[in-house]
Amino acid sequence: xxxxxxxxxxxxxxxxxxxxxxxxxxxxxxxxxxxxxxxxxxxxxxxxxxxxxxxxxxxxxxxxxxxxxxxxxxxxxxxxxxxxxxxxxxxxxxxxxxxxxxxxxxxxxxxxxxxxxxxxxxxxxxxxxxxxxxxxxxxxxxxxxxxxxxxxxxxxxxxxxxxxxxxxxxxxxxxxxxxx
Numbered sequence: 001x002x003x004x005x006x007x008x009x010x011x012x013x014x015x016x017x018x019x020x021x022x023x024x025x026x027x028x029x030x031x032x033x034x035x036x037x038x039x040x041x042x043x044x045x046x047x048x049x050x051x052x053x054x055x056x057x058x059x060x061x062x063x064x065x066x067x068x069x070x071x072x073x074x075x076x077x078x079x080x081x082x083x084x085x086x087x088x089x090x091x092x093x094x095x096x097x098x099x100x101x102x103x104x105x106x107x108x109x110x111x112x113x114x115x116x117x118x119x120x121x122x123x124x125x126x127x128x129x130x131x132x133x134x135x136x137x138x139x140x141x142x143x144x145x146x147x148x149x150x151x152x153x154x155x156x157x158x159x160x161x162x163x164x165x166x167x168x169x170x171x172x173x174x175x176x177x178x179x180x
Contacts, residue, residue: 003153003163005141007036007090007128009049011157020054021094021132029068031055033078034090038126038143045143047128050087053078067106068093079121089118090128090139101131101138102167115142115149128152131168138165148175 009017013034021030032054036047057063059074070078082089095101103111107129115127119142130139130152139152151169155162 004043005045005047005143005150005152006154006156006161007034007047007049007130007139007152008156009034011160013049013052014155014157017052017054017092018132020052021092022134026094026096027065028063029065029094029096031060031068031070031091031093033082034092034128035082035085035087036090036128038088040143045126045141047088047090047126047141049090050085053081065096066104069110079118082122082125088125088127089122090130092130092132095131095133097133098135099133100167101133101136101165103129103131103138103140103171107131108168108171111140111149116147136162136165138168140168148172 017032020032032052034049035051036049039046055074059071060068061071062069078089111129119125119127126141126143128139128141130137137155140149141152142149151166152164154164
């Protein structure tokens with residue numbers, strides 16, 4: 001399989017992101033944003049990480065074991081940073097437990113609300129979202145004009161990598177059926 005949508009990061013960036021999202025003994029979901037450059041060539045789309053922005057407890061209006069919500073101030077700060085640097089945003093959050101990576105129904109609803117606003121504010125730049133668990137990740141990317149995302153297929157770490165679980169695919173099927 002030749003992955004179509006890839007996030008490329010250094011191993012140090014990925015290990016730092018995973019360490020922040022999955023701290024030992026945590027009972028709450030954690031979040032971060034990745035500022036990334038975006039390119040498209042030969043049918044492949046690539047988000048290349050420039051900076052990882054871990055979020056702190058004060059950046060959340062709500063932070064529980066199964067739900068996160070950014071504060072208005074954190075949203076504005078993250079969007080402004082992406083605007084000032086000319087980069088795209090990839091949101092990242094964790095899911096706790098031993099289950100494979102898959103967005104939850106509340107994640108999907110939140111993305112449907114948040115992504116159009118961010119893309120409008122960033123003049124249509126692509127947007128990505130990943131969920132990270134102890135065993136892997138899954139992700140969506142909004143890269144074109146469609147309101148529906150595509151699955152992020154892989155994470156490239158300096159020649160090595162991970163394949164996304166693809167378990168969140170069900171939301172795309174449901175959304176496509178609703179659009180008909």
